[in-house]
Amino acid sequence: MGLAAPTGADGVDRLTWLVLALVLLLGGVYLLVLRASEWLAYLAAGVGAGIGLALVGSIIHDALAGPRPHSDR
Numbered sequence: 001m002g003l004a005a006p007t008g009a010d011g012v013d014r015l016t017w018l019v020l021a022l023v024l025l026l027g028g029v030y031l032l033v034l035r036a037s038e039w040l041a042y043l044a045a046g047v048g049a050g051i052g053l054a055l056v057g058s059i060i061h062d063a064l065a066g067p068r069p070h071s072d073r
Contacts, residue, residue: 024048
């Protein structure tokens with residue numbers, strides 16, 4: 001169960017999504033600590049948390065779904 005996307009190299013892999021989620025989440029928390037522009041802080045933290053939860057859900061789904069059949073095309 002790796003972080004690489006099961007589809008080809010064309011899409012953004014899961015590690016990139018994880019980094020983006022962490023940057024947004026931590027950036028939002030940092031803005032909240034600084035008390036700078038509350039709505040922007042909540043927006044950044046919310047988007048980061050949403051991406052993170054989607055990533056976790058995707059990894060759990062792939063783990064429970066098992067291996068995918070390969071096409072002979």
